[in-house]
Every structure is written in structure tokens, then in C-alpha cells.
Amino acid sequence: MKPLVELKNVVRLYGSGSNQIQALRGLNMVANEGEFIAVMGPSGSGKSTLLNVIGGMDIPTAGTVTVDNVTINDMSESSLDDYRLNKIGFVFQSYNLIPSLTAIRNVELPLLAAGVRPRQAHERAVELFQVVGLENRMSHRPSDLSQGEQQRVAIATALANNPSLILADEPTGNLDSKTAESVVNYIQSIIREHKKTLILVTHDSSIARKADWIHIIRDGVIVSRIRPSDLDSAVSSYDEFLSVRIDQINDEIQLIDAKVKQGDIDGSQYMELRGVLVKTLEVLQSELAKRGHI
Ligand SMILES: Nc1ncnc2c1ncn2[C@@H]1O[C@H](COP(=O)(O)OP(=O)(O)OP(=O)(O)O)[C@@H](O)[C@H]1O
Numbered sequence: 001m002k003p004l005v006e007l008k009n010v011v012r013l014y015g016s017g018s019n020q021i022q023a024l025r026g027l028n029m030v031a032n033e034g035e036f037i038a039v040m041g042p043s044g045s046g047k048s049t050l051l052n053v054i055g056g057m058d059i060p061t062a063g064t065v066t067v068d069n070v071t072i073n074d075m076s077e078s079s080l081d082d083y084r085l086n087k088i089g090f091v092f093q094s095y096n097l098i099p100s101l102t103a104i105r106n107v108e109l110p111l112l113a114a115g116v117r118p119r120q121a122h123e124r125a126v127e128l129f130q131v132v133g134l135e136n137r138m139s140h141r142p143s144d145l146s147q148g149e150q151q152r153v154a155i156a157t158a159l160a161n162n163p164s165l166i167l168a169d170e171p172t173g174n175l176d177s178k179t180a181e182s183v184v185n186y187i188q189s190i191i192r193e194h195k196k197t198l199i200l201v202t203h204d205s206s207i208a209r210k211a212d213w214i215h216i217i218r219d220g221v222i223v224s225r226i227r228p229s230d231l232d233s234a235v236s237s238y239d240e241f242l243s244v245r246i247d248q249i250n251d252e253i254q255l256i257d258a259k260v261k262q263g264d265i266d267g268s269q270y271m272e273l274r275g276v277l278v279k280t281l282e283v284l285q286s287e288l289a290k291r292g293h294i
């Protein structure tokens with residue numbers, strides 16, 4: 001299998017000094033041609049940053065991002081524009097359609113931006129409506145379409161310039177589970193048929209199960225790469241790890257409570273230690289609350 005996307009030691013920092021946030025902290029990842037990769041991870045773990053960096057919408061602070069044998073962090077602004085327009089199809093949680101334009105005009109836009117003549121752009125857009133099964137909705141405005149239909153128009157828009165890579169950031173986040181499933185089935189059959197690579201961020205494990213691989217991201221690094229059939233055991237072993245740590249920290253809190261009563265530690269030491277433990281406990285408990293999101 002040929003790698004299409006390769007990230008090496010990618011770091012993305014935001015801000016500076018004590019306000020600095022490390023959104024990506026030395027992330028490594030490979031996506032091979034034709035693969036469907038689901039990315040799962042808690043809120044704030046760096047999923048959107050990862051897609052933005054791959055899509056050339058954000059430049060890493062350090063490390064390299066190579067797509068289709070080209071290192072994109074070395075590209076000029078104009079090559080990056082070209083890259084975003086022709087190599088990548090983006091699908092977001094909100095459909096990013098222009099409300100005042102009909103569905104077909106929305107799909108024609110990226111084609112016209114890429115220099116395709118209006119007549120050809122129209123023909124290609126009609127073809128794309130067939131691909132997403134919405135031939136009879138082309139002249140509707142987005143507000144006259146259901147959410148699932150709007151997302152299918154957004155998929156047609158993403159496919160317009162025939163990109164080799166589709167990046168989807170929670171594309172079903174706004175949809176009910178049945179519509180979500182049908183939208184993902186559309187994306188999946190299109191990428192299989194047209195041999196595209198798909199990197200899709202989701203919180204929904206039933207969607208992630210459709211992928212070839214699930215990459216789990218935590219604190220800005222990919223911590224594991226598993227097959228969908230291993231998802232349940234990965235979730236339960238992580239839950240178990242969290243539960244054990246929570247028990248340990250509760251024990252430690254009891255211990256320092258006892259120590260301060262006996263005078264083994266003074267009040268300020270106690271407050272400091274307790275503060276750290278309680279904070280850690282909160283983080284672990286909120287992680288556990290996101291069970292299944294892994
Ligand atoms: N433009 C920015 N400026 C400052 N901090 C940012 C910026 N973009 C992202 N971050 C921070 O980087 C971290 C990763 O954010 P990111 O949006 O990639 O997370 P995510 O995994 O997509 O989360 P969610 O599941 O909530 O969408 C977070 O701490 C976030 O607050």
C-alpha cells in the first residue's frame with residue numbers, strides 16, 4: 001500500500017509563554033491510498049488541528065506533512081491555495097453552503113474557482129448530484145433541503161475538483177443517527193468507488209466502525225491505531241485504566257487528609273497537594289464521562 005499522507009513529528013503550538021497551548025505535540029501518522037481512517041479522541045485533543053494541518057489550512061510549528069509526495073509546509077501561499085482547491089475535499093460539521101445560492105450553484109463554485117468553464121462546471125455539478133443521489137434537488141436553496149441532504153450537497157462540493165483526499169471533521173455531528181449513517185454510507189461508497197482516501201473525525205463509535213483503521217488521538221499525539229473490531233476492548237481497557245487511577249487518587253486524598261490531621265504536613269503543603277490531586281481527579285472523571293469517545 002502506498003502512503004498518501006504522512007505526518008512526522010508534527011507540532012502545532014498556539015500562543016506563547018504561559019498561555020501557550022500545544023495542540024499537536026509530535027504527532028506521527030500515515031494514511032495509505034484508498035484507506036478510510038477514522039480519528040477519535042476527546043474534545044480538545046487536536047483532531048480539528050490535525051485535519052487543518054493536513055489540509056493546508058494551518059501550518060505546523062514543527063515537523064513535516066507530506067501529501068502525495070509533496071511536503072506541504074514548504075509550499076508558497078499560491079501553491080497552498082492550489083493544493084486546497086484541487087487535492088483536498090473538505091466536509092465540515094456545518095455544511096458550509098452559501099445560503100443564497102441554489103444547491104447546484106454551490107457545487108459549481110469550487111469548479112469555477114479552479115478555472116473550469118461555466119458550461120463544463122455545470123455538467124460536472126450535475127454529475128455530482130447523481131453521485132450523491134440528489135438529482136431532483138439541484139435547484140433548491142440549502143434552507144429548503146433537509147440536514148442530511150445539505151450534507152450530501154456539501155459532499156458533492158468537496159468532490160467537485162476530484163481531490164484524492166477527503167477530510168471530514170465531524171460531518172455527521174449535526175445529524176440524527178439514522179441520517180448520519182446514510183450520509184456516511186454515501187461518503188464511504190463514493191470513496192470506495194472513486195478510490196479516494198478519507199480521514200474522518202468522529203465522536204460516534206458506530207461511524208468509526210465503518211473505517212479501515214481507527215486512529216486514537218490524545219493530547220496532540222496518535223496513541224494507537226486499531227481495527228474497528230478492537231474498538232470495544234480499547235474503550236473498556238481505557239475505562240478500566242481511568243477507574244483504577246480514580247481509585248488511587250481518592251486513596252491519596254484520604255492519605256493526605258489523615259496526614260494533615262496528625263500534623264505530618266502543614267496547612268499550605270496540604271492545600272497544594274490536595275489541589276493537584278483534586279484537579280487530576282476532575283480530569284480523569286471528565287474523561288470517563290466521555291466513555292465511548294475514546
Ligand atoms: N486558533 C487557535 N488558537 C488557540 N488555541 C487553539 C486554536 N485552535 C485550537 N486551539 C486549541 O488547541 C487544542 C486542540 O484543539 P482542536 O480544535 O484541534 O481539538 P478537537 O480535538 O478538534 O476538539 P473538539 O472535539 O472539541 O472539536 C485545544 O486546546 C484548543 O483550545
Ligand SMILES: [Mg+2]
Pocket residue numbers: 047048049169
Ligand atoms: Mg474539532
